[in-house]
Amino acid sequence: MVRPKEFDERIALAAAMQVFWEKGYEAASLSDLTQRMNIQRPSLYATFGGKRELFEAALKAYVQSSLTYIENQLRSDPSVKKSMLAYFQGVIHGAGGSNPDFGCLCVNTMVELAPHDPVFADITGDFQARLTELFQRTIDHGIQSGELPKQLNASSIARVLTLSAIGLSVTMKTKPDPARVEHAAAEILTLLE
Amino acid sequence: MVRPKEFDERIALAAAMQVFWEKGYEAASLSDLTQRMNIQRPSLYATFGGKRELFEAALKAYVQSSLTYIENQLRSDPSVKKSMLAYFQGVIHGAGGSNPDFGCLCVNTMVELAPHDPVFADITGDFQARLTELFQRTIDHGIQSGELPKQLNASSIARVLTLSAIGLSVTMKTKPDPARVEHAAAEILTLLE
């Protein structure tokens, strides 16, 4: 056809995701975004539609890659307990290129936007549901392998693990004593006994 | 002296707290604030210093009243388990004039401001520490009364309860199925057995 784009949409989207992650939706200005994405303002509008649409795309990409990453982590060890612990350690110390100071983009969005915008309530609610399902499947697997006791209420415990992961990602933003938080994480996992 | 103020500082501060609670710090504009506080802009600056100082004052007032409310709730029933459950029910369904859609002002602040501002990391970190202490004292009390088993790790469990409360207040913003969340809360409290 004609003049090709001079940038890679996926790379630009990943850069936008980082900015929203670090600053939040409102606090991320178009100047911040275009600068970090290395594109000009009209290119952003032509490609993504606008700030809100860009954020929606970035958040959805985050949900996808985050869940994929977690799924792999929950399969990283034959022991369910060990891989669960590894997951929580990752939330506490940062994993997959994430900085615990900025928590989870999805959790941040629940706080900032979900109460005022049903679209983001849906997206972030879906994230929680899928994460809970991941936990539940992992617990079920552990029960089947004999590592975990049969009488566990896998569904409720999975929901608790999701709640705990959210709580952890928030609490880490206040830079608490890591040892204390690790003890708490270990205590949470006693629910699997 | 001279012309007296035409408004009550405490009432105005409570109104400001509500606005920050509903909208967050950045999204709360001075127009929002002065309107809900029923004062003029220069009065706000003369009395509180500025938007940031106003927020700081509102947050500190929130921490104080919130902890007092929770302390009373944790003493509301001779049974530690029952009063703990009552507390979590309050987080889920709203209590003390709070709307679960907007969660906890302190949690919201952890997400929005703590990573970028050590002052608010301190205030919100302090809130968590004091809440954890409240939980721990409650657990200790339950152990002494014989309601809870002696071998509980009160310190770690208290930390988990704080984490869970934070997670709950965030998750409620996405309007999940209340029954599911209540089951999870009940599961958390099995840590007390």
Next chain:
DNA sequence: CTCTTTCTATACCGATCAGTACATAATGAT
């Protein structure tokens, strides 16, 4: 080459932001 199409770059738009200057109104002191 020339034309057409699409992207890029600059510069701009009205709106809104937090914060303030200034004139007026209201009170206690004298």
Next chain:
DNA sequence: ATCATTATGTACTGATCGGTATAGAAAGAG
């Protein structure tokens, strides 16, 4: 009643916000 002092109300400031008009640059098609 007059003055000093403080609060109020209006109107403004420069800066920044998200979004866009417009002109020029780059590439394929003929």
